[in-house]
Amino acid sequence: MISAWSADDVRAAEEPLLAAGAPLMARASFALATQVLADLRARRRHVRGARAALLVGAGNNGGDTLHAGAVLARRGVAVTAVLTAERVHGEGLAALRGAGGRVVELAAAPDRAPAVAAEVSAADVVLDGLLGIGARGALRGPAADLVTELTAVVGMESAEHDRSGSADSIPTAAGGVTAGAGRPWVVAVDLPSGIGVDDGTLPGPVLAADRTVTFGVAKPGLLLPPAARVVGEVTVVDIGLEPVGPPAVRRLEAADVAVSWPVPGPSDHKYTRGLVGLVAGTATYPGAAVLAASAAVRTGTGMVRYRGSEPVARTVLAARPEVVTATGRVQAWVVGPGVPTTRDRDDPADDGQHDRGRGALAVARGDLPGMPYGPVPAVVDAGGLPLLGETSPPWFVLTPHAGELAGLLRSRGEDVHRDDVEAAPLRWARRAHELTGATVLLKGGVTVVAGTEGAWAQADAPGWLATAGAGDVLAGILGTMLAARATDVVERPALAAEVAAAAALVHGSAAERANPGGPVAALDVAEAVPGTVSTLLGLR
Ligand SMILES: NC(=O)C1=CN([C@@H]2O[C@H](COP(=O)(O)OP(=O)(O)OC[C@H]3O[C@@H](n4cnc5c(N)ncnc54)[C@H](OP(=O)(O)O)[C@@H]3O)[C@@H](O)[C@H]2O)[C@H](O)CC1
Ligand SMILES: [K+]
Numbered sequence: 001m002i003s004a005w006s007a008d009d010v011r012a013a014e015e016p017l018l019a020a021g022a023p024l025m026a027r028a029s030f031a032l033a034t035q036v037l038a039d040l041r042a043r044r045r046h047v048r049g050a051r052a053a054l055l056v057g058a059g060n061n062g063g064d065t066l067h068a069g070a071v072l073a074r075r076g077v078a079v080t081a082v083l084t085a086e087r088v089h090g091e092g093l094a095a096l097r098g099a100g101g102r103v104v105e106l107a108a109a110p111d112r113a114p115a116v117a118a119e120v121s122a123a124d125v126v127l128d129g130l131l132g133i134g135a136r137g138a139l140r141g142p143a144a145d146l147v148t149e150l151t152a153v154v155g156m157e158s159a160e161h162d163r164s165g166s167a168d169s170i171p172t173a174a175g176g177v178t179a180g181a182g183r184p185w186v187v188a189v190d191l192p193s194g195i196g197v198d199d200g201t202l203p204g205p206v207l208a209a210d211r212t213v214t215f216g217v218a219k220p221g222l223l224l225p226p227a228a229r230v231v232g233e234v235t236v237v238d239i240g241l242e243p244v245g246p247p248a249v250r251r252l253e254a255a256d257v258a259v260s261w262p263v264p265g266p267s268d269h270k271y272t273r274g275l276v277g278l279v280a281g282t283a284t285y286p287g288a289a290v291l292a293a294s295a296a297v298r299t300g301t302g303m304v305r306y307r308g309s310e311p312v313a314r315t316v317l318a319a320r321p322e323v324v325t326a327t328g329r330v331q332a333w334v335v336g337p338g339v340p341t342t343r344d345r346d347d348p349a350d351d352g353q354h355d356r357g358r359g360a361l362a363v364a365r366g367d368l369p370g371m372p373y374g375p376v377p378a379v380v381d382a383g384g385l386p387l388l389g390e391t392s393p394p395w396f397v398l399t400p401h402a403g404e405l406a407g408l409l410r411s412r413g414e415d416v417h418r419d420d421v422e423a424a425p426l427r428w429a430r431r432a433h434e435l436t437g438a439t440v441l442l443k444g445g446v447t448v449v450a451g452t453e454g455a456w457a458q459a460d461a462p463g464w465l466a467t468a469g470a471g472d473v474l475a476g477i478l479g480t481m482l483a484a485r486a487t488d489v490v491e492r493p494a495l496a497a498e499v500a501a502a503a504a505l506v507h508g509s510a511a512e513r514a515n516p517g518g519p520v521a522a523l524d525v526a527e528a529v530p531g532t533v534s535t536l537l538g539l540r
Helices: 007-019 023-041 060-074 090-098 110-121 142-153 254-259 286-298 308-321 353-365 382-387 402-410 416-424 426-434 470-484 485-493 495-516 522-537
Strands: 002-004 049-054 078-083 102-105 127-128 183-189 213-217 233-237 248-253 277-280 303-308 334-337 378-380 396-398 439-442 447-450 455-458
Touching: 007 023, 023 060, 023 127, 023 183, 023 213, 023 233, 049 060, 049 110, 049 142, 060 078, 060 090, 060 127, 060 183, 078 090, 078 110, 090 102, 102 110, 110 142, 233 353, 254 522, 277 286, 277 353, 277 470, 286 303, 286 308, 286 470, 286 522, 303 308, 334 353, 334 470, 353 378, 353 382, 353 396, 378 382, 378 470, 382 402, 396 426, 396 495, 402 416, 402 426, 402 439, 416 426, 426 439, 426 447, 426 455, 439 495, 447 495, 455 495, 470 485, 470 495, 470 522, 485 495, 495 522
Parallel strands: 049 078, 049 127, 078 102, 127 183, 183 213, 213 233, 248 455, 277 303, 277 334, 334 378, 378 396, 396 439
Antiparallel strands: 002 248, 439 447, 447 455
């Protein structure tokens, strides 16, 4: 699991160490230099003679960078530091000069930004030490001008990092510069300068990194979209920091999901494994019901009870004979895939699914009088979202995409649109959790989950997963995973967010498994889930 703490929590953890004289900057800068040397070795035969450009800001982030540059210079690297602010870390600058480094004072001549950018873009490696956790808002001043020049001239902006992450992989910059075309390797110091440290926003120009060397612990902006796409490979270096308090954002890894997967034993039967109730699909969109049912069955549920019109039920059973249409107890409901979001009185297009969905959610809330069983978790997707009451329990997991979340928020008085949600996913997922009470899984390139205790950010899905029906498959996977741990989820609502994050990991991993590096169909993703789970369990 990767845990990220806010800038304030990092500072609070640094203070006692600094007060005790711990050489944090020396540790940070030496670790940074060591990583840069390793990257240089991986990309060229000799370190000696390599060219490094340091982009230096006013504060300690710049100090780290200057001290690391001194180490590189002593190893024969030709180091040039570009000072972008009036202020500069004095000791770091002295160390660099003492090691033979060269200094360009851009702050004194900001009109030289184009010429300086051209020189920087000719380097083998660029260290982005403009801003660290002291950033306030979008990058500004000469630093912003320099980054704008670099991203315009060399197309270094938002480079899509090669997922293999191998040091010799050269990312293909979004700006069209092809891999290896003289584009420097960019190493962000602590974090790419100018990202939202705690919320992952991109308020202004940011130089996309191929690697981020972050000190002590990860910061939320390194895990959260949209900034997560410009951090490259994240390397956390230990400098002795131990933040107190819970992390602000976490990311599950395969081993975490493996260790908590409910593996049935000899005393288990379908009713102990968890049954899923599925209100999905209509005569207009029967496929969504097949996809959600297939995913739920293939993730390993005890049984799926399908609720829907007769023709759709026949379609589902033809595809998945394991599904039953008899009513009865379930341990989790999935409501909404393939169900229209609006109910036009004159158009029975919802096949009665809105009424079935409302009934299922009332049972899941546990507030129906005389119910023999208690509340159960629910996945509320697509056409299920408008069926929610004013408030929902945290064991309801909403699974909107950005447009659906914007609609949900607008229906509760927020003036927000899809673009706003995509620009600040964490903020709006958290706001939806506050307004509804439910756990919110916001689908996207990086899936963000906001629950009762902190947030999760999962980056397991290949871009190929953005295809019709993928959301229906996720709903089915999540329904089964919630049903298997229904009692725990209701008793410990923070678990709903963790299970949702785990479902996103399984969903993304199954897509990768279905066709590594290439296009996938949603049903193929559902078919790949059993093998994905077996591979995960192999990690135990
Ligand atoms: N504390 C330690 O010894 C260690 C810190 N680490 C490294 O230090 C940074 C945090 O350093 P800090 O000095 O607190 O802040 P920054 O370097 O991130 O920023 C410094 C100055 O940048 C200016 N600023 C702020 N926002 C912007 C912006 N949007 N655009 C341009 N400039 C901006 C501001 O200066 P002003 O004069 O304008 O007020 C900031 O003061 C941390 O990230 C680590 O890299 C070590 O890792 C561990 C030891
Ligand atoms: K930085």
